[in-house]
Amino acid sequence: MINSTTGQMAAEPLGGLLEQYRVELAGLNYDRGTIRIYAGAIERLFGLMVEHGVALNELTPDVAVELVLGTDWRGDRLQYGVFIVKRFTGYLMTLGVAKPPTPPTARELAHATLRRDYEDYLRRQRGLSERTIGHCWRFADRFLSFRFGEAEVEFGAITPGDTVAFLQRLTTRKPPFRDKTPPTHLRSFFQYLFKSGLTVTNLALCVPSIAQRYDARLPRHLTPEQVEMVLAEVRADPRFGRRNHAMLLLLARLGLRAPEVVAIQLDDIDWRAGELIVRGKGQNHDRMPIPPDVGEALSEYIQQDRVSTSRALFVTARAPNGPFKDGQVLNTILQEAFTRAGVTPPCRYVGSHVLRHSLATNLVRQGASLAEVSDMLRHRSRASTMIYAKLDIEGLRSIAQPWPVAGGTQ
Numbered sequence: 001m002i003n004s005t006t007g008q009m010a011a012e013p014l015g016g017l018l019e020q021y022r023v024e025l026a027g028l029n030y031d032r033g034t035i036r037i038y039a040g041a042i043e044r045l046f047g048l049m050v051e052h053g054v055a056l057n058e059l060t061p062d063v064a065v066e067l068v069l070g071t072d073w074r075g076d077r078l079q080y081g082v083f084i085v086k087r088f089t090g091y092l093m094t095l096g097v098a099k100p101p102t103p104p105t106a107r108e109l110a111h112a113t114l115r116r117d118y119e120d121y122l123r124r125q126r127g128l129s130e131r132t133i134g135h136c137w138r139f140a141d142r143f144l145s146f147r148f149g150e151a152e153v154e155f156g157a158i159t160p161g162d163t164v165a166f167l168q169r170l171t172t173r174k175p176p177f178r179d180k181t182p183p184t185h186l187r188s189f190f191q192y193l194f195k196s197g198l199t200v201t202n203l204a205l206c207v208p209s210i211a212q213r214y215d216a217r218l219p220r221h222l223t224p225e226q227v228e229m230v231l232a233e234v235r236a237d238p239r240f241g242r243r244n245h246a247m248l249l250l251l252a253r254l255g256l257r258a259p260e261v262v263a264i265q266l267d268d269i270d271w272r273a274g275e276l277i278v279r280g281k282g283q284n285h286d287r288m289p290i291p292p293d294v295g296e297a298l299s300e301y302i303q304q305d306r307v308s309t310s311r312a313l314f315v316t317a318r319a320p321n322g323p324f325k326d327g328q329v330l331n332t333i334l335q336e337a338f339t340r341a342g343v344t345p346p347c348r349y350v351g352s353h354v355l356r357h358s359l360a361t362n363l364v365r366q367g368a369s370l371a372e373v374s375d376m377l378r379h380r381s382r383a384s385t386m387i388y389a390k391l392d393i394e395g396l397r398s399i400a401q402p403w404p405v406a407g408g409t410q
Contacts, residue, residue, distance in 0.1 A: 028320035258327025
C-alpha cells in the first residue's frame with residue numbers, strides 16, 4: 001500500500017497516457033462506446049497499480065494481467081479486461097514507458113532464429129501462404145518439443161524412429177489426426193534442415209505416407225438452385241449483407257478459394273478492363289474477368305458499407321476495420337446461410353470450398369470440357385481436375401464396356 005499523496009502524484013502522468021490512448025483508439029475508428037469501455041478498464045488498472053504500489057517502469061503484460069485477475073472483476077467481463085490491459089501495456093512498451101520484455105535466453109534466441117529462417121525459406125522458396133507457413137512451423141515446433149523437451153536441440157541426433165514415434169503419438173491421441181497434414185509438414189521441415197546443412201541426411205525420405213483416396217467419392221456440391229437460395233439469404237442480411245454477398249459471389253461465380261477472397265486488394269480490381277487479379281497458391285497471380293453481377297455487388301459494398309484505411313478489399317465491420325486474418329469467416333457465413341435458407345448441406349461439415357466444387361460440377365453438366373474447368377479453377381495439375389470426370393455421365397457412357405452376359409464370349 002502507498003499513501004494518498006503518492007497516489008495523487010502517480011495519477012497525473014497516468015491520466016495523460018490514458019488520454020493519449022483515447023486519441024490512438026479514435027484514430028483506429030473505434031466508436032465512442034468501445035473507447036469508453038477501454039478507458040474504464042484502464043482506469044481500473046491504474047487504480048490497482050496505485051493500490052499495490054506498481055510503478056510504470058515495473059509494469060509488464062504479465063503484471064497487468066495478475067492485477068486484473070486478483071480483483072472481483074465481473075465474471076463475464078474478466079477476459080475482456082485481460083485483453084484490454086495486455087493491449088494497453090503493449091502500447092506503453094512501444095512508447096518506452098512500461099518495462100521492456102525480459103531479454104531472451106540463448107535457447108529462446110536460437111529457437112526464434114530457426115523459426116525466422118524456416119518461415120523465410122517457406123515464404124521465398126516454396127511460395128506458401130502465411131497461414132500454411134504457420135501450420136508448418138506449428139508441427140515442426142511440436143516435433144522438436146516431443147523429441148528434445150527442455151534440452152538443447154541437436155539436429156544430428158534426430159532419427160527416423162523419432163519421426164515414427166511422433167506420428168504414432170498424433171494418431172493415438174484424442175481426437176486423432178487422420179489426414180496427411182503432419183507427415184507433409186514434417187517432410188517440409190526435414191527438407192529445410194537438409195538443404196540448410198543442419199542435418200547430414202534427408203530425413204524427409206523416412207517420413208511414412210498416409211494413404212487417403214479422395215477420388216473414391218463424387219465431389220460434394222450444391223445444385224444451381226441451392227446456390228442461388230444461399231446467395232439470396234446472405235444478401236438479405238441487414239448488417240453485413242452487401243459485404244458477405246460480394247465475398248460469396250466470388251466463390252460461386254469465379255471459383256475462388258476462401259484465402260484468395262480475403263487476400264484481394266483494392267488495387268487488384270481493374271474497373272475499366274473488368275478484370276480482377278487473383279492472388280493464388282504459390283504466389284501465382286492470375287487475371288480473371290469480373291462477371292456483371294459480381295462487379296455490381298463489389299461496387300455496392302465499396303460505396304455503401306466499406307469504411308477502412310486498409311487497402312484490403314474486404315475488411316471487418318468492427319474497428320479498426322482491418323483485413324480478415326484468414327478465410328475461416330467465409331465458412332461461418334456459409335453455414336449460417338444454410339440454416340436460414342433451409343438448405344441441407346451435402347455433408348455433415350461443409351466449408352466454403354463447396355461453392356468451388358458446385359461451380360465445376362455445374363460446368364461439367366452443362367457440357368464444359370475438363371480443360372475449360374481446369375482453366376476456370378486455375379489448377380496447376382490436370383490431375384486435380386480429373387475428379388470431375390466422374391460427373392460427365394454421357395462421356396463415361398461412351399467408353400463403358402458392355403455388361404457381361406451368359407454366352408457373350410461366344
